[in-house]
Amino acid sequence: MIKKRFREYFTYTRKERNGLIVLLIILFILILIKIYQSNQSVGETVIFDSEFQAEIDSFEKGLIPKKDNKPNAKESNKFSKSGWEIPEELFYFNPNNVSSNDLIKLGLSEKQITTLINYRKKGGTFYKKKDLLKIYGIEDIQFKALEPYIKIENKDKLTEFKEEGETGIEIMLLIELNSATKEQLISIKGIGEVYANRIIKYRDLLGGYYSKNQLLEVYGLDTVKYLSISQRINIDTSLISKIDLNKANFKLLIKHPYINKYETEAILKYKEIIGEFTEFEQIHENNLLNKESFIKIKPYLRLN
Numbered sequence: 001m002i003k004k005r006f007r008e009y010f011t012y013t014r015k016e017r018n019g020l021i022v023l024l025i026i027l028f029i030l031i032l033i034k035i036y037q038s039n040q041s042v043g044e045t046v047i048f049d050s051e052f053q054a055e056i057d058s059f060e061k062g063l064i065p066k067k068d069n070k071p072n073a074k075e076s077n078k079f080s081k082s083g084w085e086i087p088e089e090l091f092y093f094n095p096n097n098v099s100s101n102d103l104i105k106l107g108l109s110e111k112q113i114t115t116l117i118n119y120r121k122k123g124g125t126f127y128k129k130k131d132l133l134k135i136y137g138i139e140d141i142q143f144k145a146l147e148p149y150i151k152i153e154n155k156d157k158l159t160e161f162k163e164e165g166e167t168g169i170e171i172m173l174l175i176e177l178n179s180a181t182k183e184q185l186i187s188i189k190g191i192g193e194v195y196a197n198r199i200i201k202y203r204d205l206l207g208g209y210y211s212k213n214q215l216l217e218v219y220g221l222d223t224v225k226y227l228s229i230s231q232r233i234n235i236d237t238s239l240i241s242k243i244d245l246n247k248a249n250f251k252l253l254i255k256h257p258y259i260n261k262y263e264t265e266a267i268l269k270y271k272e273i274i275g276e277f278t279e280f281e282q283i284h285e286n287n288l289l290n291k292e293s294f295i296k297i298k299p300y301l302r303l304n
Contacts, residue, residue, distance in 0.1 A: 088279055090298075092151045092237070095126040106146065112137045126152055141295075148210035148237050148299040175232060177215075178208045178239040190228040195221060205257050208240035210299045217257075242302040246276040258297040263289050277303060 087107040095116065098106075103113045116135050126132060129150045133143055175184050177199075185196035195218070202218050203209060212230050215221055243252060245267075253264040266288045271277070280301060284294045 088281075090146070090149045092149050094151055095132055096120065096152065109137065128152065144295055145298075151237070174234045176239075177212075177233045177235050178203065179236065180233075188229050188232045190225055195225075202257075205255070207242065207256070207300050208237070209235050210237045210240060211235070237299070240299060242300055245280075245301045245303055246271070247304075256297065256300065258293060258300070259289070263293065279303070 087105060090106065091102075093102055093106065100113055100117065103116065108116070112135060115137065119135060124134075129147050129152065130143075132138055132146070132150065133140075175188060180200075182193070182196045182200060185191050185199055186193060191199070198218050198220065199215065202214075206214070209215070212226075212233060212235065215226055215230070216223065243256070250264055250268060253259055253267065254261060259267075267283065270282075270286060270288055277283070280294075280298055280303070283289050284291060289297065
């Protein structure tokens with residue numbers, strides 16, 4: 001009796017056995033599909049070799065989050081051996097009438113301020129930006145940081161320029177470099193159509209010139225030609241087009257001549273990990289740019 005019942009439960013007809021085999025095959029296929037899908041990555045597959053991954057890890061560990069407390073003089077004074085400290089924000093100033101309070105904001109030491117004020121009291125005048133170097137204690141690195149923000153009133157864009165030619169003394173007007181047309185540049189002796197086009201093209205890449213010396217970066221323009229034309233031009237730095245550091249993307253940053261691919265990626269990686277920049281010095285403090293590149297690019301940046 002028991003054997004009979006056992007056979008009733010566990011004995012299958014040929015049709016039932018075929019159905020069971022089909023069911024097992026379907027289950028097996030579903031399992032294979034599930035295993036295949038679990039091994040697939042979503043989106044683009046990025047392969048990192050061990051060396052590149054090590055560079056990323058090292059970069060992330062080197063990032064310094066913005067501290068709430070302001071660093072002391074020894075920590076913040078990284079560009080100079082003198083008493084000059086990097087100011088939090090630079091602004092335009094005229095050394096012929098800038099106040100002592102503004103000089104303090106610009107990071108000048110008490111001794112430098114006293115020397116500058118005494119120079120003016122004795123009748124000293126700053127005729128060009130480099131005259132600031134006459135002040136004892138002003139270092140080259142300090143001057144380079146301040147130079148883009150020095151504005152000396154010099155009859156603005158229509159300053160007369162005297163040059164002795166074949167017909168005697170000729171009176172000409174200075175050409176403002178950041179707004180000059182091709183025709184105006186060609187009017188300067190020594191600049192033809194080719195150089196005028198190059199100067200304008202490089203001006204557009206930079207976002208404007210903040211120093212005459214930047215003309216030496218124009219392809220083919222050597223020191224001899226620069227010296228022959230530098231007295232015929234002046235620069236209005238207020239016309240410089242600046243990049244919003246916190247909104248700039250890779251495409252916008254990489255276009256600037258003063259920043260390369262690696263530096264661009266480093267800045268964007270910092271923003272991704274730490275957040276928005278609150279001051280320009282974070283770029284140098286975190287080694288996103290070296291000192292020279294930071295000084296060169298800073299006049300072209302803004303924060304919001």
